[in-house]
Amino acid sequence: MKLGNTKVSKRGLITAGVVSVALITSSLVTTVGTSANAAGTLKIGVSLSLTGDFSDSGLAAQRGYTLWQQEVNKKGGILGRTVSFKIVNDASSPDQVVTNYTNLITKDKVDIVMGPFSSLLTVPASRVAKRYGYSFIEPAGGGPKVFAEKNPNLFFVQPAATTKGGDVFADYILSLPAASRPKTAGYVKLDDPFAAPLADNIKARFEAAGIKTVYDHTYPSETADMTPIISALAATKPDVVVGGTQSADAFAQVKAMIQLKFSPSWLFLSNGASSPLEFPQQIGLKNTEGVFTSSDWYPKSTAPGSAAFIKAYIAKFGGVATSIDGTSAEAYSAGTLLEQVAAKTKKIDNKTIIATLHKGSWPTLVGNLSWNAYGEPQGAYLLTQWQGGQLTTVWPKASAQKTPLAPKPAWVG
Amino acid sequence: MHLVVQALILGILTGGVYALMASGQTLIFGIMKVINLAQGAYVILGAYLTMSLFQWTHIDPFLLILLTTPLLFVIGAATQWFLLRPLRPDDAVELSLLVTFAVALGLEGLMSVLYKTTLRSIQPGYENHSWTIAGYQINEVRFYAFLLSIAMLIILYLLLQKTKFGRAVRATVQNPMSAQLLGVNSKLVSAFGFGLGVATSAAAGAVFGLITPFNPGSHYDLISRLLTVVILGGLGSIGGSVIAAMVMGIGAALVSALSEPVWADFTFFAVLILVLLFRPQGMFGTKARGAL
Numbered sequence: 001m002k003l004g005n006t007k008v009s010k011r012g013l014i015t016a017g018v019v020s021v022a023l024i025t026s027s028l029v030t031t032v033g034t035s036a037n038a039a040g041t042l043k044i045g046v047s048l049s050l051t052g053d054f055s056d057s058g059l060a061a062q063r064g065y066t067l068w069q070q071e072v073n074k075k076g077g078i079l080g081r082t083v084s085f086k087i088v089n090d091a092s093s094p095d096q097v098v099t100n101y102t103n104l105i106t107k108d109k110v111d112i113v114m115g116p117f118s119s120l121l122t123v124p125a126s127r128v129a130k131r132y133g134y135s136f137i138e139p140a141g142g143g144p145k146v147f148a149e150k151n152p153n154l155f156f157v158q159p160a161a162t163t164k165g166g167d168v169f170a171d172y173i174l175s176l177p178a179a180s181r182p183k184t185a186g187y188v189k190l191d192d193p194f195a196a197p198l199a200d201n202i203k204a205r206f207e208a209a210g211i212k213t214v215y216d217h218t219y220p221s222e223t224a225d226m227t228p229i230i231s232a233l234a235a236t237k238p239d240v241v242v243g244g245t246q247s248a249d250a251f252a253q254v255k256a257m258i259q260l261k262f263s264p265s266w267l268f269l270s271n272g273a274s275s276p277l278e279f280p281q282q283i284g285l286k287n288t289e290g291v292f293t294s295s296d297w298y299p300k301s302t303a304p305g306s307a308a309f310i311k312a313y314i315a316k317f318g319g320v321a322t323s324i325d326g327t328s329a330e331a332y333s334a335g336t337l338l339e340q341v342a343a344k345t346k347k348i349d350n351k352t353i354i355a356t357l358h359k360g361s362w363p364t365l366v367g368n369l370s371w372n373a374y375g376e377p378q379g380a381y382l383l384t385q386w387q388g389g390q391l392t393t394v395w396p397k398a399s400a401q402k403t404p405l406a407p408k409p410a411w412v413g
Numbered sequence: 414m415h416l417v418v419q420a421l422i423l424g425i426l427t428g429g430v431y432a433l434m435a436s437g438q439t440l441i442f443g444i445m446k447v448i449n450l451a452q453g454a455y456v457i458l459g460a461y462l463t464m465s466l467f468q469w470t471h472i473d474p475f476l477l478i479l480l481t482t483p484l485l486f487v488i489g490a491a492t493q494w495f496l497l498r499p500l501r502p503d504d505a506v507e508l509s510l511l512v513t514f515a516v517a518l519g520l521e522g523l524m525s526v527l528y529k530t531t532l533r534s535i536q537p538g539y540e541n542h543s544w545t546i547a548g549y550q551i552n553e554v555r556f557y558a559f560l561l562s563i564a565m566l567i568i569l570y571l572l573l574q575k576t577k578f579g580r581a582v583r584a585t586v587q588n589p590m591s592a593q594l595l596g597v598n599s600k601l602v603s604a605f606g607f608g609l610g611v612a613t614s615a616a617a618g619a620v621f622g623l624i625t626p627f628n629p630g631s632h633y634d635l636i637s638r639l640l641t642v643v644i645l646g647g648l649g650s651i652g653g654s655v656i657a658a659m660v661m662g663i664g665a666a667l668v669s670a671l672s673e674p675v676w677a678d679f680t681f682f683a684v685l686i687l688v689l690l691f692r693p694q695g696m697f698g699t700k701a702r703g704a705l
Contacts (some may be wrong), residue, residue: 053529076478097538189677207516219674222634224625226554227423228669228677248532251626258541259552280627282534413542 002055042081042348044069045104045113047125048095050089057117057327061139062087063132064331066300067309067316072335079341080340083335090121097121112350114334117327119143119162119193122314126151135353135375136375137328137337143193148377153354154375157334159367161193161376165294166202166242168383169268172395172404173240174209180406182239182266186215188253189244198270199244206240223249226256234262245274251282259410260288265407268292274384275393276322288386290408295384296366297329298391300401303365307337324363326366333364419549420670421663426552428662429559430620434635435642435654436566437613443649444582444606446506447497450513453636454520455611459485459618460627461524464535474535474619475557477556481615489611492516497607498600517632522630532626540623556621566614572609582606645685647698653699658697660684 013274039100042108049058069083077083084147088110090097097116104108107127111201115138116125122141126149129136136154142162148152160167173181185206191197196218207213230253232348233241241264243253250272257263273293279286297303299310299321309332310321338365341356361370370378387405394404438452439525453553462481463474470477496516500508534540573579584592593599621627621635640663646653664684665677687694 040662095567135424146537216672219669220678222678223669223674224634224638225423225665225669228420229674230669231419231423231550232416235419248626251534253539260550261543278532281536282532284536351621368536411541 012334012398021271023085024316040081042078042083042112043086043110044083045086046098046099047088047090047116049092049112049117050123051091054092054117054383055166057325058092060325060327061117061331063317064139064328065335067313067328068332070316071312072339076199077114078348079346094121094124098124098128101125105132105134115139117140118190118211119146121264122146123149124154129153132349135333135350136290139334140327144197145193145375150374152373154378155337155357155371156375157330157366157369157370158338159366159377159379159381164199164200165270165381166198166268166393168294168381169292170202170205172383173266174205182211183239184212184214185234185240185242185243186238187213187244188215188233190220190246190249191218192246195244195246195270199233199242202242211240219222227254227259230256230262231260240264240266241268243267243269243274245269247278251279254283254287261411263408263410266292267408269336273386274326274391280386280389285389288389288413290405292385294381295326295391297326298384299324300390300392301365303367304363306326306365309365329365333366337362374410415548420666422549422551423662424666425659426555426559427666428659429562429663430624431638432561432643432655432658433558433565433613433620435639435646436569436615436651436659437610437617438639439643439646439649439651439654440569440613442643443559443612444585444610445603447509448513449610450510450636451517451520452614452639454517454613455489455600455630456487456618456621456635457627457632458520458524459615460526460535460622463619463622464533467535467537474537474623478616480613481619482612484649486608486612489596490608492611493604498603515656521629521632528587528629529573530628530630532628533628554620554623561616561620561705565613566655571653578605638697641681641685645688645695647695650695650697653695653697
């Protein structure tokens, strides 16, 4: 047959087709760890974004899971069974993640599954787990849509639904005496299901307490230039600025503020400022001083097991404590929950996991966790602030390592 | 009023940056009737090269442009010679879209492997400095980028109008056969012309890397903006692309600052569609012969 002006043989086409399919499938499946089907192994299946938009966080989660696997097997595994992971790549695709979990459960017959990265992928994945009666401990899906699934098998391994990430900042501001409180607020929000609701949550509480909204606008994710937006924000002279951000736009917002010489007395960023390495790299270490964000785990955390986690992480992956992504701590914590269920009940099947975790409170690297009927954690995040070049907890008072610093010092340029 | 003037200043400066990036794109189309979908990826490559060289040598990024420009010229010329020249002339225009898109993807993959997907930026220390003049903030880097754009555009214009090479390029565009008969080596001219268009992304990349955090995937947003600037200005008209870049920069800045940021890009596309309805060749372009 002819393709254009070249003659192509049928056999050639079939070979090409088979080779392409093989290449595509093999690039989407990466097997990590042993996958021996021997009795005596506890096989855990996970789909992660090893490539694509979420790959940085997907790889961080992989490190957290495999580090936990190494540590738990050192202690003899779970109930005498060696833990093995089958980690497959979803390339950050919501369609692929469904295929992956279906295969992990029906073909690979894993004993347990754990969650992928992001609310976007957790929602479809959790439906697969529910259909087959599997528990779904997941470290990284905390947006409202995840809990709207009303999945009783799901457990989100962070202190609260992510929209609550700003509540602790609102708690702090509203605890200030009226004379020292901000009078006006500006909200500059990314059009994103995590960032915008979080900022709107803070706005609702501030407005109820009489803090006047002087700027409230959303920008799309492809916004290249934040300077006109920040220039409009600065013109309204808000005392406190709440940035509903992910990472790239958080850096862009701060850079624009520096360039426009606008330094609010309080600045809260929902994400980006929590990256212990990238934030100071992108905006300059001296400029981080006084910026607020909320965290569950951060390098100076005093949660039990944190020091051992950091030590083991550096031994396995190198780097320093400040290069550890919080997603690794969250994935690691997902594993420790399994350990705790096994220790308490001497069983590790899915029904037991689901029934056991719905009662009581469970200590992890990211705090003491307890969940409502649909997996929404009932705790609170920690308010963290950059002081002296490091992220430190400043609220609530009981967990604070330092007192909050206000007003925010001027930019250093 | 203060906000309007500040937004105007920001828009003009941003427009300058886009003009710099779009100049190479429109030059390539003007010379070769090729829409280079890899132009954005070359800009990102320029940004990474500048970043690496800066980390290694600590020489100012603007000075490093003198090193990265010849490098990108060679890369561009090689792309044209090995990947575009073999295309048959009848299919060249359509196939070049595919080929240059493949080059963009290949560059993205290469940069992802070498640099990972973490966001980077070039930080010589002064990237956030602004002068305050009459109460308005003018960012140093964007101002230098604006001056650099003007300089590059003048150089390009002089190159094309006043040099033998420029005449050879224009002759090849008008009629490759006649040009060859008159002794012009069209193959070399095409390769060098493409190389020149890609070389402008060295300067554009340095500036882009100073202003915005970038990663290998940033070329998608860039190429969509560059294409719209170039089409609005008129494919092949360098002056047109400058004015279009200004329109885009100022329009987006004013809408972001005075209205809703979500409408900023839309406004630009609205302007583009309106102009194309009345002038399909863009503001200053010549009517294209043949299908695109």
